Amino acid sequence: MPLQIVHHPGYDAGFAVNHRFPMSKYPLLMQALEARGLASRDALAMPEPAPASWLKLAHTADYVDQVLACQVPERIEREIGFPVGPRVSLRAQLAAGGTVLAARLALRHGIACNAGGTVLAARLALRHGIACNAAGGSHHARRAQGAGFCTFNDVAVASLVLLTEGAARNILIVDLDVHQGDGTADILKDEPRAFTFSMHGERNYPVRKIASDLDVALPDGTGDAAYLDRLGGILPDLSARARWDIVFYNAGVDVHAEDRLGRLSLSDDGLRARDTMVVRHFRRLGMPICGVIGGGYSTDVPALAARHAILFEVASGFA
Numbered sequence: 001m002p003l004q005i006v007h008h009p010g011y012d013a014g015f016a017v018n019h020r021f022p023m024s025k026y027p028l029l030m031q032a033l034e035a036r037g038l039a040s041r042d043a044l045a046m047p048e049p050a051p052a053s054w055l056k057l058a059h060t061a062d063y064v065d066q067v068l069a070c071q072v073p074e075r076i077e078r079e080i081g082f083p084v085g086p087r088v089s090l091r092a093q094l095a096a097g098g099t100v101l102a103a104r105l106a107l108r109h110g111i112a113c114n115a116g117g118t119v120l121a122a123r124l125a126l127r128h129g130i131a132c133n134a135a136g137g138s139h140h141a142r143r144a145q146g147a148g149f150c151t152f153n154d155v156a157v158a159s160l161v162l163l164t165e166g167a168a169r170n171i172l173i174v175d176l177d178v179h180q181g182d183g184t185a186d187i188l189k190d191e192p193r194a195f196t197f198s199m200h201g202e203r204n205y206p207v208r209k210i211a212s213d214l215d216v217a218l219p220d221g222t223g224d225a226a227y228l229d230r231l232g233g234i235l236p237d238l239s240a241r242a243r244w245d246i247v248f249y250n251a252g253v254d255v256h257a258e259d260r261l262g263r264l265s266l267s268d269d270g271l272r273a274r275d276t277m278v279v280r281h282f283r284r285l286g287m288p289i290c291g292v293i294g295g296g297y298s299t300d301v302p303a304l305a306a307r308h309a310i311l312f313e314v315a316s317g318f319a
Contacts, residue, residue: 002043003312003319004105004124004131005033006098011135013087021081021149022297028305029134029293038312047101049093050119050157054100057160058153058187060144067092067151080146091135092151098133099154099248099292100161105131106288107167107246118154118292119161125246125290126167130283130315134308136292137250139181139198140206147183148205155248155292156187159194168245169193172238172287174278175200175212176231177252177294178262182210197238199231201255201263214238220263224270227255231274235281247282251275252294253307261297271307275314283318291315 007030015023033039055064066072072084082088099118106125124131139155140148155173162168171194175181181198188194195213202217209215216230251274257265266274282289291311298304 003316004128005043006045006102006121007134008046008094010090010094013091022301025301025305029308032305032309047094047098050096054161058156063144076145081149095135096152096154096157099136099158102131102133103158103290106290119158122158122290125288130289130318132291132315137294140183142183142186153183156184163193170242170244172244173248175250177250178254179205180209182206185210185212204263221265223265244287246288249289249291250294251311253296258298271310275311279314279318
């Protein structure tokens with residue numbers, strides 16, 4: 001069975017090439033997956049936009065309505081980092097829908113990765129044990145607004161959809177993006193069935209962090225050996241806390257030494273070792289995994305897409 005991948009052409013909202021958010025990485029990621037033989041027709045699933053009822057599980061009704069109507073206040077758009085027009089609004093809905101689908105596939109078969117539709121990716125993960133969304137990981141979007149290039153928090157949406165439907169009772173979120181998962185922590189802080197873990201750069205965005213259930217802050221310049229040693233000591237504790245029905249894994253590659261917003265110093269080999277460590281640990285315990293790609297901001301966008309592809313290469317070995 002090939003790795004189940006969730007993707008939609010609408011993940012690319014068509015930003016200018018010189019925009020700080022490298023939107024072109026999404027089609028380039030799919031090209032990289034095709035070149036690696038991972039994007040066959042039977043491996044791909046296309047999400048529908050997440051309905052407002054799903055989005056309002058994680059976000060306030062006012063904010064959801066603003067995004068859907070493309071009437072987000074300028075103050076919030078400035079915090080997001082770009083205007084919320086029709087393509088950005090649709091992209092945010094698709095990414096959330098995709099992560100739910102990927103999670104459902106992973107729950108059924110053990111692993112799935114989200115290329116943008118986190119709800120879809122979650123459903124795929126539930127179904128197949130592992131699935132990946134070729135987008136997702138918008139972890140700075142808080143309950144009442146977006147921020148930090150994040151419009152809707154797809155992992156929080158997918159988690160609450162699965163909990164509301166009864167498809168999952170205990171959810172673990174492993175967020176290894178270089179930036180702390182403040183939005184996810186904000187949305188899920190009063191949800192005892194979801195446990196949020198973030199390992200991130202101590203001196204990086206956001207300046208004012210919102211406490212996760214477990215936060216590990218790393219000093220600037222942390223490289224492969226120190227990073228992997230710290231992570232390897234934490235994973236057994238996480239898996240011992242509960243029998244997790246699904247694990248959402250944010251595999252942000254902005255921890256890489258060449259990322260312009262990162263401040264850490266992992267190599268390509270370090271990224272591969274990290275992803276392998278996480279996926280192997282939870283799959284050996286029989287816990288489904290839904291992967292999302294998270295952040296990555298290198299100016300060399302083809303190289304950036306290749307780094308995001310590492311998650312899919314690793315996950316395919318456990319599908």
